[in-house]
Amino acid sequence: MAKESTIKNMAITLTVICLVSSAILGGVYSITKDPIEMAQVAKTNSAISKVVPKFDNDPSAELFNIEVGGKSYKVYPAKMSGNIVGYAVESYTSAGFGGRINLMVGFNIDSTIVNTAVLSHNETPGLGDKMVEGKSDFSVQFKGKNPEDFKISVKKDGGDVDAITASTISSRAFCDAVNSAYKVFLECTKQNKKE
Amino acid sequence: MNFLKDISKGIIKENPTFVLILGMCPTLGTTTSALNGMGMGLATMVVLTLSNIAISLVSGQIPGKVRIPSYIVIIAAFVTVVQFVMQAYAPGLYSTLGLFIPLIVVNCIVLGRAEAFASKNGVLDSAIDGIGIGLGFTASLTVLGFVRELLGSGSVFGIKLLEGDGMLVFVLAPGAFIALGYLMVLFNKLKSRIL
Numbered sequence: 505m506a507k508e509s510t511i512k513n514m515a516i517t518l519t520v521i522c523l524v525s526s527a528i529l530g531g532v533y534s535i536t537k538d539p540i541e542m543a544q545v546a547k548t549n550s551a552i553s554k555v556v557p558k559f560d561n562d563p564s565a566e567l568f569n570i571e572v573g574g575k576s577y578k579v580y581p582a583k584m585s586g587n588i589v590g591y592a593v594e595s596y597t598s599a600g601f602g603g604r605i606n607l608m609v610g611f612n613i614d615s616t617i618v619n620t621a622v623l624s625h626n627e628t629p630g631l632g633d634k635m636v637e638g639k640s641d642f643s644v645q646f647k648g649k650n651p652e653d654f655k656i657s658v659k660k661d662g663g664d665v666d667a668i669t670a671s672t673i674s675s676r677a678f679c680d681a682v683n684s685a686y687k688v689f690l691e692c693t694k695q696n697k698k699e
Numbered sequence: 700m701n702f703l704k705d706i707s708k709g710i711i712k713e714n715p716t717f718v719l720i721l722g723m724c725p726t727l728g729t730t731t732s733a734l735n736g737m738g739m740g741l742a743t744m745v746v747l748t749l750s751n752i753a754i755s756l757v758s759g760q761i762p763g764k765v766r767i768p769s770y771i772v773i774i775a776a777f778v779t780v781v782q783f784v785m786q787a788y789a790p791g792l793y794s795t796l797g798l799f800i801p802l803i804v805v806n807c808i809v810l811g812r813a814e815a816f817a818s819k820n821g822v823l824d825s826a827i828d829g830i831g832i833g834l835g836f837t838a839s840l841t842v843l844g845f846v847r848e849l850l851g852s853g854s855v856f857g858i859k860l861l862e863g864d865g866m867l868v869f870v871l872a873p874g875a876f877i878a879l880g881y882l883m884v885l886f887n888k889l890k891s892r893i894l
Binding site for chain 1: 731732735757760761762763764765768769772773775776779780783784786787788790794795798851852867870871
């Protein structure tokens with residue numbers, strides 16, 4: 505039933521299959537490209553609105569970059585009738601148990617943390633992923649805290665944060681990302697005052 | 700009746716997880732919760748059905764010596780299509796399963812059914828075989844995820860049922876092996892009674 509395995513037959517078959525497959529993939533990619541981008545923007549936007557005080561502008565349209573310690577961070581300013589009420593900082597760390605963690609941290613203008621939202625992570629399901637809001641109370645303890653008097657590091661390291669049971673590395677990484685976000689926030693307010 | 704028999708064959712007599720013991724990597728990796736297991740099973744079912752149909756259509760044209768590479772290209776194309784579609788229209792599911800979707804390509808069930816069934820049978824039979832085996836895989840992964848989630852985190856489908864943290868080991872890899880082993884014993888015991 506199958507064709508004979510001559511070099512010519514095999515080359516033709518593989519070429520045709522690869523061409524058809526790549527054509528299909530190209531087609532599907534171009535159809536899903538926009539929805540994928542929209543889904544990502546929607547995810548970022550919903551993370552922003554979760555972590556900053558009430559606002560009436562479009563923070564992702566006023567996005568700017570700030571460099572702290574040689575790394576560049578995205579900052580989304582939240583404004584209410586033209587006045588800045590808070591910043592959402594897209595922070596990250598590579599110190600997670602499964603590598604990189606992207607975290608959105610929102611600050612009130614008085615430098616208290618409004619809320620945090622995990623954008624992406626590769627932590628162990630059932631352990632490190634408890635840092636995602638709703639899976640455990642871990643992220644709740646950051647709400648309304650001012651990093652000035654609430655030391656953002658786990659209790660094992662002399663800080664004020666209760667680590668997730670059996671996930672000290674993930675908890676440390678989370679604190680690391682929040683700390684970076686706080687430094688970015690301080691830089692923001694400094695630049696804002698100069699203006 | 701033949702139709703029903705073919706479907707149930709994939710679920711009971713040739714259950715991919717408990718009887719054929721194929722595709723252990725996604726089985727052990729994704730079943731930390733019932734929902735993840737079900738999502739992975741359904742994604743695999745879609746790919747399996749599509750690739751079975753496609754391969755039964757073209758197998759007559761493929762020379763014997765290049766059949767495995769040809770099947771892999773076809774399967775990889777379908778997996779990528781599923782990945783794009785999921786990313787675009789089910790971003791929530793994608794963020795939990797994203798890591799494992801590309802692994803469907805190397806899932807031995809898909810290639811195994813292509814080689815053992817689809818290349819020798821007609822389109823309709825191959826489609827039914829794909830659905831049957833896919834349902835069997837989905838059911839097994841959901842049951843395994845259910846057991847691991849219940850024992851490991853004390854919840855079912857994300858709804859908290861038991862107080863406390865549960866037995867942590869069931870969320871981790873060793874617990875996956877333990878749960879799988881006991882389920883396999885139970886399944887084969889029941890199966891030998893029915894048949």
